[in-house]
Amino acid sequence: MAINLQKGQTIDLRKNDKGESFDLSQVTIGLGWDVKQKENGILGKFFNSNKEEEYDLDVIAFLLDANGKVANRGKDLVFSNGKKVGLHAGDVVFFNSMTYPSGSGTSNMLFPEGTPKYTMQQKINQLLNNGELIVHTGDNLTGEGDGDDEQIIIKLDSLPTKIDKIVFCVCIYQGVARKQQFGKVENAFIRACDKNNKEIAKYTLSNSPDLENKHSLIFGETYRHNGAWKFRAIGEPLQTDNFVDILKTYIN
Structure with a gap:
């Protein structure tokens, strides 16, 4: 049975206190969320105006060295139209550099909108089989639907x-x-599943006043400790909506 984490709680990803073991050869970090409904009364329901404007939440992973820093900031990638994308193929996995180590897939080109799930899974498997160690599965623009809204494998x-x-x-x-x-975000969670899709742990954010007027969130982290991989639930809300501002704290 998966562990429901509390803020600040740390667990061993390899096994839990019930003796259950997990296969960490491939771990899926899944994140999900919903947007609260407006409370506009019966007229809002009639005119279908109760729903908040769609939120686009972006998931980013910072890969840190033993000093707690992003050692490789990648390079600039220049497209034929002259558009330049930074931080490509470095130690930051995000919507413009969606794999590690190659950084394949930029500006959501890895999985164009409307790509069937079967096609996406084939592509993910191909990337992992070809040597990618981390794959960001794409940018969900709304958070609608059940299950994970975004995943990093x-x-x-x-x-x-x-x-x-x-x-x-x-x-x-x-x-x-x-x-x-x-x-305005509810049911936000981060969870870890092993290669066999066994859920190891899940951390769900409660409706906290600390989240008001905050536009980004450090959700959690996984790290090495005495030869094992640990996971810690953090849940630290921040004012900025730009992950580069957060990245600055991890750069020498």
Whole structure:
């Protein structure tokens, strides 16, 4: 049975206190959320205006060394139209650099909108079989539907020893400008599943006043400790809606 984590709680990913063991050769970090309904009364329901404007939440993973820093900031990738994308193929996995180590897939080109799930799974398997150690499965623009809204798949046991910790954060795209904030997000969770899709642990955010007017969130982290992989629930809300502001704290 999966462990329901509390803020600040740390667990061993390999096995739990009930003696259950997990296969960390491939771990899926899944994140999900819903947006609260407006309370506009019966007229709001009649005109279908109860739903908040769609939120675009982006999941980012910072790969840290033993000093707690992002050692490789990647490079600039320049498209034929002159558009430049930074942080490509470095130690940051996000919507413009969706795999590690190659960074394959930019500007959501890895999985264009409307890609069938079967096709996505085939592509993910191909990437993992071809040597990618981490695959970001794409950008869900709304958070609608059951289950995980975004996933980051990690070959945890195969990661090079230079990667000592992975920090997972979520940012609301243009949250400040759109006045969108985590106080309006509910049922937000992060969970870890092993290669056999056995859920190891899940951390769900309660409706907390700390989330009001915050546009990003450090959700959790996995890290090495005495030869084992641990997971810690963090749940630290931040004012910024730009993950680069968070990244600055992990750069020498």
